[in-house]
Amino acid sequence: VNESVPPQTLSGRTVEALADYIISGKVSNICVMTGAGISTSAGIPDFRSPDTGLYANLARLNLPYAEAVFDIGYFRENPEPFYALAHELYPGKYRPTVTHSFIKLLQDKGMLMKLFTQNIDCLEREAGVTDDKIVEAHGSFARQSCIDCGSSYPEEDIKRHIDAKEIPRCHNCKGLVKPEIVFFGEQLPEAFFRSRGLPAQADLCIVMGTSLTVQPFASLPQMTREQTPRVLINKERVGGIGSGTDDVLILGDCDEGVRKLAKACGWLEDLEALWAQT
Numbered sequence: 067v068n069e070s071v072p073p074q075t076l077s078g079r080t081v082e083a084l085a086d087y088i089i090s091g092k093v094s095n096i097c098v099m100t101g102a103g104i105s106t107s108a109g110i111p112d113f114r115s116p117d118t119g120l121y122a123n124l125a126r127l128n129l130p131y132a133e134a135v136f137d138i139g140y141f142r143e144n145p146e147p148f149y150a151l152a153h154e155l156y157p158g159k160y161r162p163t164v165t166h167s168f169i170k171l172l173q174d175k176g177m178l179m180k181l182f183t184q185n186i187d188c189l190e191r192e193a194g195v196t197d198d199k200i201v202e203a204h205g206s207f208a209r210q211s212c213i214d215c216g217s218s219y220p221e222e223d224i225k226r227h228i229d230a231k232e233i234p235r236c237h238n239c240k241g242l243v244k245p246e247i248v249f250f251g252e253q254l255p256e257a258f259f260r261s262r263g264l265p266a267q268a269d270l271c272i273v274m275g276t277s278l279t280v281q282p283f284a285s286l287p288q289m290t291r292e293q294t295p296r297v298l299i300n301k302e303r304v305g306g307i308g309s310g311t312d313d314v315l316i317l318g319d320c321d322e323g324v325r326k327l328a329k330a331c332g333w334l335e336d337l338e339a340l341w342a343q344t
C-alpha cells in the first residue's frame with residue numbers, strides 16, 4: 067500500500083473512512099466488478115483456487131489442459147467435458163450469496179452505476195439486480211445458439227438436454243449448440259465494449275471475488291480516475307489494487323467483507339433482510 071501519499075478523496079484508507087464517503091451523499095455512481103469468488107460460498111467452485119478450484123478438479127474429464135473446457139476449438143472436437151461441467155453449473159441450483167444481495171442493496175440505494183461480472187451463473191439476476199445494470203462480460207447461460215449457423219436455441223430444450231446429460235444439436239443444421247458464454251478465442255459481448263468507459267465516470271469502484279487475470283476485464287479497475295476510491299474485497303491482493311492513493315483493501319472472505327462494509331454504513335439490517343428474501 068502506498069503509505070507515503072495521503073488519500074485524496076477519503077479521510078483514510080479504512081473501512082470506516084470508506085463508509086463515511088459512501089453515506090456522505092457524494093456517491094451515486096458505483097461500478098462493481100466481480101468474479102467467481104463471490105459465488106464460491108453458494109457452492110459454485112471458482113477456477114483458480116488451489117485444491118477447490120474447478121481447474122484443480124477437471125482431471126476426471128481427461129482434458130489435455132484445464133482451460134480446454136472453455137476453448138472453442140476444443141469444444142468443436144469434443145463438447146462432452148463442457149457439457150459435463152454445464153450440468154453442474156446450470157442456473158437454478160444455487161442461492162445467491164449475501165455478496166450478491168449487497169450489489170442489489172447498492173441498486174436499491176440508487177448508487178449502482180453498473181455491475182461488471184465475469185460470472186456466468188446468473189446469481190446477480192437472481193438476487194434482483196436488474197438487466198439494465200448488469201454487464202455479463204463473459205456472457206452467461208441466459209441464451210444459447212448454434213456455433214455453425216448461429217440460430218438461437220430454445221431454453222427449455224437445452225435445459226432438458228443438460229439435465230439428461232445429452233449434447234444438444236441445432237434444430238436447423240445439426241451443428242453444436244453452445245450457451246452464449248464467452249470461450250477462449252471468442253469476442254466479448256458488445257455490451258462490454260459499450261460500457262467499459264463507465265468506470266472513468268464512477269465515484270467508487272468495488273472489486274470483489276476475482277483474481278483479475280483475464281483480459282480485457284482485468285483492466286477495468288484501471289479505467290477509474292486517479293482520485294476515485296477503489297476497494298478490493300477478496301481473499302488475496304490482486305491487480306495492483308492498494309497502490310492507488312484512495313485504495314482500500316478488505317482482505318478475506320467476501321461475504322464477511324461486505325458485512326463489515328454494510329455495518330460501517332449502517333446498512334447491515336437492510337442487507338440481511340434483503341438476503342433473507344432471496
Ligand code: CNA
Nearest residue numbers: 101102103105112113114185186187275276277301319320
Ligand atoms: P478466479 O480466477 O478463479 O479467481 C477467483 C478469486 O476469488 C481469487 O482471487 C480467489 O482468491 C477469490 N476468492 C475465492 N473465494 C473467495 C471468497 N469466498 N471470498 C473472497 N475471495 C474469494 O475467477 P475469476 O472470476 O477472476 O476468473 C475469471 C473467469 C472465471 C471468468 O471467465 C468466469 O466465467 C469464470 N468462472 C465463473 C464462475 C461462476 O459463474 N460462478 C465459476 C467459475 C469460474
